[in-house]
Amino acid sequence: MIEPPSEPESNGVGQTAARPMRILLADDDQLVRAGIAGILSTVPEFEIAAEARDGTEALELTRRHGIDVALLDIQMPRLNGIRTLEQLRRERPDLPVAMLTTFSDEAYVSEAIGLGALGFFLKSDDPRHLIAGVRALAGGGAAFSPRVGRWLVRQEKSAQLGRSTKAQSAVGSLTPRQRDLLAGIGRGQSNAQIARALHLSEGTVKQYLSPLFAALGTENRVQAAIIAYQAGLTDSSDVP
Template identity: 40%
Template sequence: MNGTASTGNTGNTENADGALRVLIVDDDHLVRLALADILDQDPDVTVVAQAGDGAEAVELTRARRPDVVLMDIRMPGVDGITATRRLRALSEPPQVVVLTTFDLDQYVYDALAAGASGFLLKDTDPGEIVRAVRIVADGQAMLHPAAARRLIDRYHESTRHAPDHARARIDRLTPREKEVLALLADGASNAEIAAGLGMRESTVKAHVSRILSALEVGNRVQAALCARSAGIGGS
Protein backbone atom coordinates (compact mmCIF):
# COMPACT_ATOMS: atom_id res chain seq x y z
CA MET A 1 0.00 0.00 0.00
CA ASN A 2 1.43 3.37 -0.91
CA GLY A 3 -1.04 5.60 0.92
CA THR A 4 -1.76 7.79 -2.09
CA ALA A 5 -4.55 10.32 -1.90
CA SER A 6 -7.99 9.12 -2.86
CA THR A 7 -10.20 10.19 -5.70
CA GLY A 8 -13.70 11.12 -4.72
CA ASN A 9 -15.34 9.42 -7.69
CA THR A 10 -14.89 7.86 -11.09
CA GLY A 11 -16.10 9.26 -14.35
CA ASN A 12 -19.25 7.15 -14.08
CA THR A 13 -21.32 8.34 -11.16
CA GLU A 14 -24.77 7.80 -12.59
CA ASN A 15 -26.51 4.49 -11.99
CA ALA A 16 -27.12 2.57 -15.18
CA ASP A 17 -30.54 0.97 -15.44
CA GLY A 18 -30.57 -2.01 -13.12
CA ALA A 19 -26.82 -1.88 -12.54
CA LEU A 20 -25.26 -2.75 -9.20
CA ARG A 21 -23.65 0.31 -7.65
CA VAL A 22 -20.18 -0.30 -6.23
CA LEU A 23 -17.87 1.82 -4.07
CA ILE A 24 -14.16 0.89 -4.08
CA VAL A 25 -12.18 1.66 -0.92
CA ASP A 26 -8.38 1.34 -0.91
CA ASP A 27 -5.54 3.65 0.03
CA ASP A 28 -3.58 2.60 -3.08
CA HIS A 29 -4.67 4.60 -6.13
CA LEU A 30 -3.40 1.94 -8.55
CA VAL A 31 -5.33 -0.80 -6.77
CA ARG A 32 -8.50 1.27 -7.00
CA LEU A 33 -7.97 1.77 -10.73
CA ALA A 34 -7.32 -1.94 -11.26
CA LEU A 35 -10.48 -2.92 -9.40
CA ALA A 36 -12.48 -0.32 -11.32
CA ASP A 37 -11.16 -1.74 -14.60
CA ILE A 38 -12.22 -5.25 -13.54
CA LEU A 39 -15.72 -4.16 -12.56
CA ASP A 40 -16.16 -1.97 -15.63
CA GLN A 41 -15.95 -5.12 -17.77
CA ASP A 42 -19.40 -6.08 -16.50
CA PRO A 43 -22.17 -3.96 -18.04
CA ASP A 44 -24.40 -4.69 -15.05
CA VAL A 45 -21.97 -3.15 -12.54
CA THR A 46 -21.32 0.56 -12.10
CA VAL A 47 -18.45 1.94 -10.01
CA VAL A 48 -20.06 5.04 -8.51
CA ALA A 49 -17.16 6.23 -6.35
CA GLN A 50 -13.70 5.52 -4.95
CA ALA A 51 -12.36 6.29 -1.48
CA GLY A 52 -8.87 6.25 0.00
CA ASP A 53 -9.78 5.57 3.62
CA GLY A 54 -12.62 4.43 5.84
CA ALA A 55 -13.84 7.89 6.80
CA GLU A 56 -14.22 8.91 3.16
CA ALA A 57 -15.94 5.59 2.47
CA VAL A 58 -18.67 6.41 4.97
CA GLU A 59 -19.15 9.90 3.54
CA LEU A 60 -19.36 8.63 -0.03
CA THR A 61 -21.72 5.84 0.95
CA ARG A 62 -24.15 8.40 2.35
CA ALA A 63 -23.81 10.51 -0.81
CA ARG A 64 -23.71 7.84 -3.53
CA ARG A 65 -25.69 4.99 -1.90
CA PRO A 66 -23.75 2.02 -3.30
CA ASP A 67 -25.20 -1.49 -3.17
CA VAL A 68 -21.80 -3.06 -2.49
CA VAL A 69 -18.55 -1.74 -1.04
CA LEU A 70 -15.20 -3.38 -1.84
CA MET A 71 -13.22 -2.60 1.30
CA ASP A 72 -9.49 -2.72 1.98
CA ILE A 73 -8.47 -3.41 5.60
CA ARG A 74 -5.14 -1.72 6.27
CA MET A 75 -5.56 1.99 5.59
CA PRO A 76 -4.38 5.15 7.35
CA GLY A 77 -6.89 6.86 9.60
CA VAL A 78 -10.10 4.84 9.72
CA ASP A 79 -9.30 1.22 8.82
CA GLY A 80 -11.52 -1.11 6.85
CA ILE A 81 -12.89 -3.04 9.83
CA THR A 82 -14.01 0.13 11.59
CA ALA A 83 -15.44 1.51 8.36
CA THR A 84 -17.36 -1.71 7.74
CA ARG A 85 -18.90 -1.51 11.20
CA ARG A 86 -19.96 2.10 10.58
CA LEU A 87 -21.39 1.29 7.15
CA ARG A 88 -23.42 -1.62 8.45
CA ALA A 89 -24.86 0.64 11.17
CA LEU A 90 -26.39 2.99 8.59
CA SER A 91 -30.16 2.97 8.12
CA GLU A 92 -29.78 1.52 4.62
CA PRO A 93 -26.40 -0.24 4.77
CA PRO A 94 -24.56 -1.54 1.72
CA GLN A 95 -23.18 -5.06 1.56
CA VAL A 96 -19.43 -5.17 2.19
CA VAL A 97 -16.78 -7.40 0.63
CA VAL A 98 -13.43 -7.13 2.38
CA LEU A 99 -10.62 -7.40 -0.16
CA THR A 100 -7.08 -7.62 1.22
CA THR A 101 -3.56 -8.86 0.54
CA PHE A 102 -3.33 -10.16 4.09
CA ASP A 103 -4.61 -13.73 4.57
CA LEU A 104 -4.73 -13.52 8.36
CA ASP A 105 -7.28 -15.30 10.52
CA GLN A 106 -8.05 -12.35 12.77
CA TYR A 107 -8.99 -10.17 9.83
CA VAL A 108 -11.57 -12.73 8.74
CA TYR A 109 -13.18 -12.85 12.18
CA ASP A 110 -13.10 -9.09 12.66
CA ALA A 111 -14.53 -8.42 9.20
CA LEU A 112 -17.43 -10.82 9.70
CA ALA A 113 -18.09 -9.53 13.20
CA ALA A 114 -18.24 -6.01 11.74
CA GLY A 115 -20.89 -7.15 9.28
CA ALA A 116 -19.01 -7.98 6.08
CA SER A 117 -20.63 -10.55 3.81
CA GLY A 118 -17.51 -11.41 1.84
CA PHE A 119 -13.77 -11.85 2.37
CA LEU A 120 -11.44 -12.19 -0.62
CA LEU A 121 -7.73 -11.84 -1.28
CA LYS A 122 -6.58 -9.31 -3.85
CA ASP A 123 -5.01 -12.09 -5.93
CA THR A 124 -8.49 -13.57 -6.43
CA ASP A 125 -9.38 -14.15 -10.08
CA PRO A 126 -11.05 -11.02 -11.53
CA GLY A 127 -14.12 -12.99 -12.50
CA GLU A 128 -14.55 -14.14 -8.90
CA ILE A 129 -14.40 -10.55 -7.67
CA VAL A 130 -17.26 -9.61 -9.99
CA ARG A 131 -19.12 -12.75 -8.91
CA ALA A 132 -18.65 -11.79 -5.26
CA VAL A 133 -20.23 -8.38 -5.91
CA ARG A 134 -23.27 -10.07 -7.43
CA ILE A 135 -23.54 -12.68 -4.69
CA VAL A 136 -23.40 -10.30 -1.73
CA ALA A 137 -25.73 -7.83 -3.47
CA ASP A 138 -28.25 -10.68 -3.49
CA GLY A 139 -27.94 -10.97 0.28
CA GLN A 140 -25.65 -13.99 0.26
CA ALA A 141 -22.06 -14.47 1.38
CA MET A 142 -18.76 -15.28 -0.29
CA LEU A 143 -15.49 -16.20 1.38
CA HIS A 144 -12.08 -17.09 0.01
CA PRO A 145 -11.95 -20.92 0.34
CA ALA A 146 -8.89 -21.01 2.60
CA ALA A 147 -10.33 -18.30 4.84
CA ALA A 148 -13.66 -20.12 5.05
CA ARG A 149 -12.05 -23.39 6.07
CA ARG A 150 -9.95 -21.85 8.82
CA LEU A 151 -12.87 -19.74 10.01
CA ILE A 152 -15.06 -22.82 10.42
CA ASP A 153 -12.29 -24.78 12.13
CA ARG A 154 -11.56 -22.00 14.60
CA TYR A 155 -15.25 -21.34 15.24
CA HIS A 156 -15.76 -25.02 16.03
CA GLU A 157 -12.83 -24.92 18.43
CA SER A 158 -14.03 -21.77 20.18
CA THR A 159 -17.62 -22.99 20.54
CA ARG A 160 -17.20 -26.72 21.06
CA HIS A 161 -18.00 -26.33 24.76
CA ALA A 162 -21.11 -24.22 24.12
CA PRO A 163 -23.32 -26.04 21.57
CA ASP A 164 -26.31 -25.69 23.89
CA HIS A 165 -26.35 -21.94 23.33
CA ALA A 166 -26.48 -22.41 19.57
CA ARG A 167 -29.22 -25.03 19.85
CA ALA A 168 -31.26 -22.74 22.12
CA ARG A 169 -31.23 -20.01 19.48
CA ILE A 170 -32.09 -22.46 16.72
CA ASP A 171 -35.05 -23.72 18.77
CA ARG A 172 -36.63 -20.30 18.15
CA LEU A 173 -37.05 -21.24 14.47
CA THR A 174 -40.02 -22.90 12.86
CA PRO A 175 -39.52 -26.38 11.33
CA ARG A 176 -39.45 -24.83 7.85
CA GLU A 177 -36.87 -22.26 8.89
CA LYS A 178 -34.72 -25.06 10.29
CA GLU A 179 -34.86 -26.78 6.91
CA VAL A 180 -33.74 -23.56 5.24
CA LEU A 181 -30.96 -23.14 7.80
CA ALA A 182 -29.67 -26.68 7.22
CA LEU A 183 -29.27 -26.03 3.50
CA LEU A 184 -27.81 -22.59 4.15
CA ALA A 185 -25.24 -24.18 6.46
CA ASP A 186 -24.19 -26.47 3.62
CA GLY A 187 -23.50 -23.44 1.44
CA ALA A 188 -26.64 -23.53 -0.70
CA SER A 189 -27.69 -20.33 -2.45
CA ASN A 190 -31.21 -18.93 -2.19
CA ALA A 191 -32.02 -20.38 -5.62
CA GLU A 192 -30.72 -23.81 -4.58
CA ILE A 193 -32.69 -23.72 -1.33
CA ALA A 194 -35.83 -22.75 -3.23
CA ALA A 195 -35.36 -25.63 -5.65
CA GLY A 196 -34.60 -28.10 -2.88
CA LEU A 197 -37.59 -27.17 -0.74
CA GLY A 198 -40.05 -26.39 -3.51
CA MET A 199 -40.65 -22.73 -2.67
CA ARG A 200 -40.23 -19.34 -4.29
CA GLU A 201 -36.85 -17.65 -3.99
CA SER A 202 -38.58 -14.60 -2.49
CA THR A 203 -39.96 -16.88 0.24
CA VAL A 204 -36.47 -18.20 0.92
CA LYS A 205 -35.18 -14.65 1.31
CA ALA A 206 -37.94 -13.93 3.84
CA HIS A 207 -37.03 -17.07 5.77
CA VAL A 208 -33.33 -16.16 5.76
CA SER A 209 -34.13 -12.68 7.09
CA ARG A 210 -36.16 -14.21 9.93
CA ILE A 211 -33.39 -16.74 10.65
CA LEU A 212 -30.73 -14.02 10.96
CA SER A 213 -32.97 -12.10 13.36
CA ALA A 214 -33.82 -15.13 15.48
CA LEU A 215 -30.21 -16.28 15.71
CA GLU A 216 -29.04 -12.73 16.47
CA VAL A 217 -26.41 -12.78 13.72
CA GLY A 218 -25.54 -10.28 11.03
CA ASN A 219 -25.06 -12.42 7.95
CA ARG A 220 -25.37 -15.88 6.40
CA VAL A 221 -21.86 -16.93 7.35
CA GLN A 222 -22.53 -16.35 11.03
CA ALA A 223 -25.86 -18.20 10.73
CA ALA A 224 -24.11 -21.14 9.09
CA LEU A 225 -21.49 -21.24 11.83
CA CYS A 226 -24.19 -21.19 14.50
CA ALA A 227 -25.89 -24.10 12.75
CA ARG A 228 -22.62 -26.05 12.52
CA SER A 229 -22.01 -25.48 16.22
CA ALA A 230 -25.40 -27.05 16.94
CA GLY A 231 -24.64 -30.00 14.70
CA ILE A 232 -26.77 -28.85 11.75
CA GLY A 233 -25.36 -29.00 8.24
CA GLY A 234 -21.82 -29.76 7.27
CA SER A 235 -22.68 -32.60 4.93
Protein backbone atom coordinates (compact mmCIF):
# COMPACT_ATOMS: atom_id res chain seq x y z
CA MET A 1 0.00 0.00 0.00
CA ILE A 2 3.00 2.26 0.27
CA GLU A 3 5.69 3.17 -2.18
CA PRO A 4 8.68 5.41 -1.46
CA PRO A 5 9.60 8.13 -3.96
CA SER A 6 11.88 6.84 -6.70
CA GLU A 7 13.98 9.99 -6.66
CA PRO A 8 14.40 13.10 -4.49
CA GLU A 9 11.51 15.52 -4.81
CA SER A 10 9.59 18.15 -2.91
CA ASN A 11 7.43 16.70 -0.14
CA GLY A 12 4.48 18.89 -1.05
CA VAL A 13 4.78 21.08 2.05
CA GLY A 14 7.81 23.13 1.04
CA GLN A 15 10.56 20.71 2.13
CA THR A 16 13.09 19.71 -0.54
CA ALA A 17 16.27 17.67 -0.71
CA ALA A 18 18.18 20.76 0.53
CA ARG A 19 17.45 19.94 4.17
CA PRO A 20 16.26 16.94 6.19
CA MET A 21 12.57 16.23 6.53
CA ARG A 22 11.54 17.51 9.96
CA ILE A 23 9.40 14.96 11.80
CA LEU A 24 7.29 15.39 14.92
CA LEU A 25 6.81 12.22 16.97
CA ALA A 26 4.07 12.29 19.63
CA ASP A 27 3.48 9.35 22.00
CA ASP A 28 3.12 9.25 25.77
CA ASP A 29 5.19 6.04 26.00
CA GLN A 30 8.87 6.97 26.12
CA LEU A 31 9.98 3.50 24.98
CA VAL A 32 7.71 3.67 21.93
CA ARG A 33 9.04 7.11 21.05
CA ALA A 34 12.60 5.93 21.41
CA GLY A 35 12.00 2.89 19.23
CA ILE A 36 10.32 4.78 16.41
CA ALA A 37 12.81 7.64 16.61
CA GLY A 38 15.65 5.13 16.42
CA ILE A 39 14.20 3.57 13.27
CA LEU A 40 13.58 6.87 11.50
CA SER A 41 16.94 8.30 12.54
CA THR A 42 18.70 5.68 10.43
CA VAL A 43 17.47 7.51 7.31
CA PRO A 44 19.74 10.45 6.35
CA GLU A 45 16.89 12.58 4.95
CA PHE A 46 14.86 12.30 8.18
CA GLU A 47 15.31 14.45 11.26
CA ILE A 48 13.36 13.86 14.47
CA ALA A 49 12.87 17.58 15.08
CA ALA A 50 10.57 17.23 18.10
CA GLU A 51 9.15 14.61 20.47
CA ALA A 52 5.94 15.17 22.43
CA ARG A 53 4.34 13.29 25.32
CA ASP A 54 0.79 14.45 24.57
CA GLY A 55 -1.27 16.39 22.07
CA THR A 56 -0.84 19.74 23.76
CA GLU A 57 2.94 19.45 23.51
CA ALA A 58 2.62 18.22 19.92
CA LEU A 59 0.73 21.37 18.89
CA GLU A 60 3.23 23.65 20.61
CA LEU A 61 6.23 21.90 19.08
CA THR A 62 4.70 21.84 15.60
CA ARG A 63 4.26 25.60 15.74
CA ARG A 64 7.81 26.09 16.98
CA HIS A 65 9.83 23.75 14.76
CA GLY A 66 8.41 24.03 11.24
CA ILE A 67 7.43 20.37 11.09
CA ASP A 68 7.11 18.61 7.69
CA VAL A 69 5.42 15.37 8.85
CA ALA A 70 3.62 14.62 12.13
CA LEU A 71 3.20 11.15 13.66
CA LEU A 72 0.57 11.10 16.42
CA ASP A 73 -0.35 8.39 18.87
CA ILE A 74 -4.14 8.08 18.91
CA GLN A 75 -4.47 7.76 22.69
CA MET A 76 -2.50 10.37 24.67
CA PRO A 77 -3.17 12.28 27.92
CA ARG A 78 -4.43 15.87 28.07
CA LEU A 79 -5.18 15.99 24.32
CA ASN A 80 -5.48 12.77 22.36
CA GLY A 81 -4.32 12.21 18.81
CA ILE A 82 -7.76 12.70 17.28
CA ARG A 83 -8.28 16.13 18.84
CA THR A 84 -4.67 17.06 18.02
CA LEU A 85 -5.25 16.07 14.38
CA GLU A 86 -8.41 18.16 14.34
CA GLN A 87 -6.51 21.23 15.55
CA LEU A 88 -3.64 20.66 13.12
CA ARG A 89 -6.09 20.52 10.24
CA ARG A 90 -7.19 24.03 11.20
CA GLU A 91 -3.70 25.42 11.76
CA ARG A 92 -1.71 23.47 9.14
CA PRO A 93 -4.20 22.00 6.63
CA ASP A 94 -1.42 20.87 4.28
CA LEU A 95 0.68 19.15 6.96
CA PRO A 96 0.82 15.36 6.37
CA VAL A 97 -0.30 13.62 9.57
CA ALA A 98 -0.19 9.89 10.31
CA MET A 99 -1.64 8.08 13.30
CA LEU A 100 0.36 5.63 15.40
CA THR A 101 -2.10 2.99 16.47
CA THR A 102 -2.81 -0.42 17.95
CA PHE A 103 -5.59 -2.82 17.11
CA SER A 104 -7.43 -1.59 20.22
CA ASP A 105 -7.94 1.86 18.67
CA GLU A 106 -10.58 0.77 16.17
CA ALA A 107 -13.26 3.09 17.57
CA TYR A 108 -11.17 6.08 16.49
CA VAL A 109 -10.29 4.97 12.97
CA SER A 110 -13.25 6.33 11.02
CA GLU A 111 -13.04 9.66 12.85
CA ALA A 112 -9.34 10.00 12.05
CA ILE A 113 -10.00 9.20 8.40
CA GLY A 114 -12.75 11.79 8.26
CA LEU A 115 -10.48 14.40 9.81
CA GLY A 116 -7.87 13.87 7.10
CA ALA A 117 -5.25 11.54 8.57
CA LEU A 118 -3.09 10.41 5.64
CA GLY A 119 -1.37 7.47 7.27
CA PHE A 120 -1.90 4.72 9.82
CA PHE A 121 1.03 2.76 11.24
CA LEU A 122 1.15 0.06 13.89
CA LYS A 123 3.69 0.74 16.61
CA SER A 124 5.04 -2.76 16.01
CA ASP A 125 5.38 -2.28 12.24
CA ASP A 126 8.31 -3.58 10.25
CA PRO A 127 10.83 -0.68 10.13
CA ARG A 128 10.80 -0.82 6.31
CA HIS A 129 7.07 -0.11 6.22
CA LEU A 130 7.38 2.79 8.64
CA ILE A 131 10.24 4.38 6.69
CA ALA A 132 8.53 3.89 3.32
CA GLY A 133 5.29 5.23 4.75
CA VAL A 134 6.83 8.43 6.06
CA ARG A 135 8.51 8.98 2.70
CA ALA A 136 5.18 8.50 0.93
CA LEU A 137 3.46 10.99 3.23
CA ALA A 138 6.17 13.56 2.67
CA GLY A 139 5.80 13.07 -1.07
CA GLY A 140 2.09 13.92 -0.94
CA GLY A 141 0.72 10.37 -0.79
CA ALA A 142 -1.30 8.37 1.70
CA ALA A 143 0.31 5.42 3.46
CA PHE A 144 -0.44 2.57 5.79
CA SER A 145 1.42 -0.63 6.44
CA PRO A 146 0.02 -3.88 4.96
CA ARG A 147 -1.48 -5.16 8.23
CA VAL A 148 -3.04 -1.78 8.89
CA GLY A 149 -4.37 -1.67 5.33
CA ARG A 150 -6.22 -4.95 5.75
CA TRP A 151 -7.47 -3.84 9.16
CA LEU A 152 -8.68 -0.50 7.82
CA VAL A 153 -10.70 -2.25 5.12
CA ARG A 154 -12.42 -4.37 7.78
CA GLN A 155 -12.99 -1.38 10.06
CA GLU A 156 -14.26 0.79 7.23
CA LYS A 157 -16.90 -1.84 6.53
CA SER A 158 -17.88 -2.38 10.16
CA ALA A 159 -17.95 1.33 10.94
CA GLN A 160 -20.59 1.85 8.26
CA LEU A 161 -19.13 5.12 7.02
CA GLY A 162 -22.08 5.42 4.66
CA ARG A 163 -20.07 5.46 1.47
CA SER A 164 -18.62 2.00 0.90
CA THR A 165 -21.42 0.38 -1.13
CA LYS A 166 -21.93 3.45 -3.29
CA ALA A 167 -18.20 3.85 -3.81
CA GLN A 168 -17.66 0.23 -4.79
CA SER A 169 -20.29 0.47 -7.50
CA ALA A 170 -18.76 3.78 -8.62
CA VAL A 171 -15.40 2.10 -9.29
CA GLY A 172 -16.99 0.19 -12.14
CA SER A 173 -18.07 3.42 -13.82
CA LEU A 174 -14.69 5.14 -13.63
CA THR A 175 -12.84 5.96 -16.81
CA PRO A 176 -9.62 4.01 -17.47
CA ARG A 177 -7.64 7.13 -16.58
CA GLN A 178 -9.50 7.48 -13.28
CA ARG A 179 -8.90 3.82 -12.46
CA ASP A 180 -5.17 4.28 -13.12
CA LEU A 181 -5.19 7.33 -10.88
CA LEU A 182 -7.04 5.45 -8.13
CA ALA A 183 -4.57 2.56 -8.38
CA GLY A 184 -1.69 5.02 -7.87
CA ILE A 185 -3.40 6.44 -4.79
CA GLY A 186 -3.89 2.91 -3.49
CA ARG A 187 -0.16 2.31 -3.84
CA GLY A 188 0.52 5.42 -1.76
CA GLN A 189 2.04 7.34 -4.66
CA SER A 190 2.34 11.11 -4.58
CA ASN A 191 0.88 13.31 -7.30
CA ALA A 192 4.35 13.65 -8.82
CA GLN A 193 4.85 9.87 -8.94
CA ILE A 194 1.41 9.31 -10.47
CA ALA A 195 2.12 12.02 -13.03
CA ARG A 196 5.36 10.31 -14.10
CA ALA A 197 3.70 6.91 -14.33
CA LEU A 198 0.78 8.20 -16.41
CA HIS A 199 2.88 10.63 -18.49
CA LEU A 200 0.89 13.63 -17.26
CA SER A 201 1.81 16.91 -15.64
CA GLU A 202 1.49 17.11 -11.86
CA GLY A 203 -1.01 19.94 -12.34
CA THR A 204 -3.21 17.70 -14.48
CA VAL A 205 -3.16 14.98 -11.81
CA LYS A 206 -4.27 17.52 -9.21
CA GLN A 207 -7.14 18.60 -11.47
CA TYR A 208 -8.26 14.98 -11.81
CA LEU A 209 -8.42 14.35 -8.06
CA SER A 210 -11.56 16.31 -7.20
CA PRO A 211 -13.72 14.66 -9.91
CA LEU A 212 -12.35 11.25 -8.87
CA PHE A 213 -13.17 11.80 -5.19
CA ALA A 214 -16.63 13.06 -6.16
CA ALA A 215 -17.27 9.96 -8.28
CA LEU A 216 -16.23 7.71 -5.39
CA GLY A 217 -18.06 9.67 -2.72
CA THR A 218 -14.82 10.12 -0.77
CA GLU A 219 -13.24 13.16 0.83
CA ASN A 220 -9.54 12.31 0.97
CA ARG A 221 -6.76 10.03 -0.23
CA VAL A 222 -7.01 7.48 2.58
CA GLN A 223 -10.68 6.81 1.84
CA ALA A 224 -9.82 6.49 -1.86
CA ALA A 225 -6.87 4.19 -1.08
CA ILE A 226 -9.12 1.90 0.96
CA ILE A 227 -11.53 1.65 -1.98
CA ALA A 228 -8.62 0.89 -4.33
CA TYR A 229 -7.58 -1.91 -1.99
CA GLN A 230 -11.14 -3.28 -1.72
CA ALA A 231 -11.60 -3.16 -5.50
CA GLY A 232 -8.36 -5.06 -6.14
CA LEU A 233 -6.69 -2.18 -7.97
CA THR A 234 -3.45 -2.60 -6.03
CA ASP A 235 -1.20 -5.43 -7.06
CA SER A 236 -0.48 -8.09 -4.47
CA SER A 237 3.17 -7.08 -4.55
CA ASP A 238 2.16 -3.73 -3.07
CA VAL A 239 1.13 -5.49 0.16
CA PRO A 240 3.99 -7.72 1.35
